[in-house]
Amino acid sequence: MERGRWFWGEKGSALGLFIVGLILIINGCNASIHEYRNEAFTPQSNAFFFHGGSEGLYASKVVDSSSSSSSSSSDTHVKGKSFIRFESVTFVRTKESANKQNEMQQSTGLVEAIILEVKDRARIGASFLKSNLICCTRNLSEDGQCMAAGEVVIHKNPDNPEWPRRIQTFFNGKNEEAKMKSETVEIKSSGMYYLYFMFCNPELKGTLIKGRTDWRNPYGYLPGKMSPLMTFYGLMSLAYLVLGLAWFLRFVQFWKDIIQLHYHITAVIALGMCEMAVWYFEYVNFNSTGTRPMGITLWAVTFRSVKKTLSRLLLLVVSMGFGVVKPTLGGITPKVFLLGVVYFMASEALELIENLGNINDFSGKAKLLLVLPVAFLDSCFILWIFSSLSKTLEKLQIRRNMAKLELYRKFTNSLAVSVLLSVAWIGFELYFNATDPLSEFWQIAWVIPAFWTLLAYALLAVICVLWAPSSNPTRYAYSEETGDDFDEEGVSLTSGALKVSGDTAAMREFNNGLAEDLEEDKRE
Numbered sequence: 215m216e217r218g219r220w221f222w223g224e225k226g227s228a229l230g231l232f233i234v235g236l237i238l239i240i241n242g243c244n245a246s247i248h249e250y251r252n253e254a255f256t257p258q259s260n261a262f263f264f265h266g267g268s269e270g271l272y273a274s275k276v277v278d279s280s281s282s283s284s285s286s287s288s289d290t291h292v293k294g295k296s297f298i299r300f301e302s303v304t305f306v307r308t309k310e311s312a313n314k315q316n317e318m319q320q321s322t323g324l325v326e327a328i329i330l331e332v333k334d335r336a337r338i339g340a341s342f343l344k345s346n347l348i349c350c351t352r353n354l355s356e357d358g359q360c361m362a363a364g365e366v367v368i369h370k371n372p373d374n375p376e377w378p379r380r381i382q383t384f385f386n387g388k389n390e391e392a393k394m395k396s397e398t399v400e401i402k403s404s405g406m407y408y409l410y411f412m413f414c415n416p417e418l419k420g421t422l423i424k425g426r427t428d429w430r431n432p433y434g435y436l437p438g439k440m441s442p443l444m445t446f447y448g449l450m451s452l453a454y455l456v457l458g459l460a461w462f463l464r465f466v467q468f469w470k471d472i473i474q475l476h477y478h479i480t481a482v483i484a485l486g487m488c489e490m491a492v493w494y495f496e497y498v499n500f501n502s503t504g505t506r507p508m509g510i511t512l513w514a515v516t517f518r519s520v521k522k523t524l525s526r527l528l529l530l531v532v533s534m535g536f537g538v539v540k541p542t543l544g545g546i547t548p549k550v551f552l553l554g555v556v557y558f559m560a561s562e563a564l565e566l567i568e569n570l571g572n573i574n575d576f577s578g579k580a581k582l583l584l585v586l587p588v589a590f591l592d593s594c595f596i597l598w599i600f601s602s603l604s605k606t607l608e609k610l611q612i613r614r615n616m617a618k619l620e621l622y623r624k625f626t627n628s629l630a631v632s633v634l635l636s637v638a639w640i641g642f643e644l645y646f647n648a649t650d651p652l653s654e655f656w657q658i659a660w661v662i663p664a665f666w667t668l669l670a671y672a673l674l675a676v677i678c679v680l681w682a683p684s685s686n687p688t689r690y691a692y693s694e695e696t697g698d699d700f701d702e703e704g705v706s707l708t709s710g711a712l713k714v715s716g717d718t719a720a721m722r723e724f725n726n727g728l729a730e731d732l733e734e735d736k737r738e
Contacts, residue, residue, distance in 0.1 A: 246429045246431075246435035246436070246437055246500075247427075247429075247505055248266060249425075249426045250266070251424060252424050254422055255419075255422075257419075259348045260351070261348040261349045261366065262413050262418070262419065263412045266411050267409045267427060268406065269406070269407060269429050269437045269439070270406050270407075270437060270438030270439045270653070271404065271429065271431055271438055272296055272438055272441075273401060274294065274402060274432055275294040275296075276295055293432075294432050295400060295430070296400065296431050296432050297398050297399060297428075297429075298401070298427060298430075299397070299427060299428040300394055300425070300427050301425060301426050301428060302425040302426065303327075303383075303393070303394040303411075303427065304392070304393045304425050305385070305391065305392045306391050306421065306422045306423075307323060307385065308390075308419075311418055311419070312390045313388060315388050316387070318387065320386055321385070322385045323415055323417070324364060324365070324413060324414070324415065325384075325392065325394075325411060326381065327382075327383070327394065327409065327410070328378060328412055329378060329408070330378035330408055332405060332407075332654050333405065333654075334371055337368060337370070337378055338368060338369075338378060347367065348412075349366055350362060350363050350364065354367070364414050364415060365382075366414065368380055381397060381399075394425070404657075406656050411423055430504075433501070434501035434502055435501055435504035436497060436500055438657065439657075439659045439660060441660075442660040442664075444497035444498065450668075450671065451487065451490040451491045453671060454490050457675060457678065461483055461678055464682050464684075468683035468684055471685065472683055474536075475531070475536060475681060476683055478524070478527075479678060479681065482524050482528055483678075485520055485521040485524060486670075489517040490667075492513050492514040493518075495510065496511055506569070506570070512570070514569075515562065515565040515566055518561075521670075522557075522670075523554050523557050523558040525674065526554075526557065527554050528677065529595070529629070529677075530550060530595060530598060532677065532681070533606065533625075533629075534602040534606065535606040535622075557595070560588045560591060563584060564588050567584055596633065599629070600629075607626065625677070625680055632672070632673055
């Protein structure tokens with residue numbers, strides 16, 4: 215609600231709070247079939263409202279001039295059409311409210327479905343009269359500012375008189391239920407659309423809603439904000455396939471010179487291929503059915519979390535010089551393993567909530583409990599990676615191993631560029647979210663998650679190029695003969711050996727001198 219006050223000005227009108235109520239869940243719409251399970255209405259100003267859904271919708275590509283924008287739900291030809299369809303939506307009022315009515319009266323309560331585009335948000339309510347009222351009152355009706363008392367005030371768009379759209383449903387007599395007629399509203403212009411169910415009669419307080427609405431784009435049920443991602447994941451699946459094929463050919467060609475690090479790289483490539491393929495098929499299924507099956511989404515989320523964890527571990531062990539500067543990680547192996555396990559658990563929890571739940575339903579503190587651990591662990595990885603790189607470069611400089619030093623300098627430069635891009639992109643994300651609270655730029659929102667996928671792929675490709683299997687593995691592989699396993703203990707042992715060697719030489723010189731003296735004595 216604070217975001218609503220910021221958007222609508224310092225006065226914080228009730229209308230602004232009402233409309234912005236959807237912001238708390240706008241990014242969490244995980245299905246194009248919105249189901250309502252006996253959910254309650256929320257009071258706001260002189261009205262009661264229920265948020266029925268919000269999604270980016272593209273304009274219909276096929277327009278049937280012989281039919282109006284409203285048609286029966288029995289329509290079978292939907293290819294190329296974009297619409298919002300009401301299926302078995304029913305309003306249930308309390309027995310007390312029903313018993314107060316006259317059984318012979320035909321209309322004893324009104325509930326309205328309001329469909330609006332984000333650009334028309336100020337046309338709902340009496341804000342154009344500088345009033346906080348949402349429902350039409352007798353005074354406003356007498357002044358000609360609205361049609362009838364007890365209805366939601368809608369200031370029609372002169373360029374499109376049909377919008378914002380109003381669909382009315384009436385209770386009859388003492389009936390406790392009022393069923394909304396099945397109706398399809400065709401979308402003829404692209405935009406972010408919101409659906410609200412509202413009533414103005416205080417006697418209907420306690421009314422519940424059940425049923426569902428179907429939201430469809432011209433190409434299928436996939437929401438407009440997510441539709442480009444289906445194509446993107448399909449292309450990324452091919453990209454990982456090409457990378458995997460190239461890596462496999464090199465792997466087979468030089469299989470005798472394979473080191474343990476190559477197996478780690480192979481595992482990350484394989485997981486990336488699986489992740490992209492599963493996400494693509496998950497989006498294809500979503501697009502054709504309108505819902506996200508938990509099983510497929512769970513696999514996709516798990517593949518993503520495992521790949522993210524192994525990718526970070528790969529960067530870390532490469533930075534430590536594993537398989538290149540030293541044969542093992544030594545005593546820090548348990549620490550590396552523990553960091554990987556903790557990161558996987560934190561990442562999996564966050565991904566599950568974002569894709570199978572609704573992270574925006576959580577309070578600010580609850581979000582921090584999910585987001586902060588992942589951000590903190592990412593920071594730990596970055597610090598540890600660059601700290602390890604610094605030590606590895608220092609060792610290689612001491613040894614004057616120019617081939618490996620050049621290899622790690624290229625890797626360090628690539629990693630530094632990726633970190634700078636990441637920081638810049640995080641700043642862009644913060645700016646984008648702050649300047650677009652109502653998702654008016656929903657058509658480019660898919661670029662944000664796509665960037666991180668591309669960056670991870672680019673880093674993996676760099677590692678594949680730098681550490682590609684070859685007939686000359688000495689340029690990157692650890693070699694005991696060249697003294698690659700260089701550490702402080704090695705320095706101590708070498709110094710001790712030199713000291714012992716020096717003492718032995720001095721003793722030999724003393725013995726030789728003593729022998730020469732004895733020979734002189736004999737001659738005398």
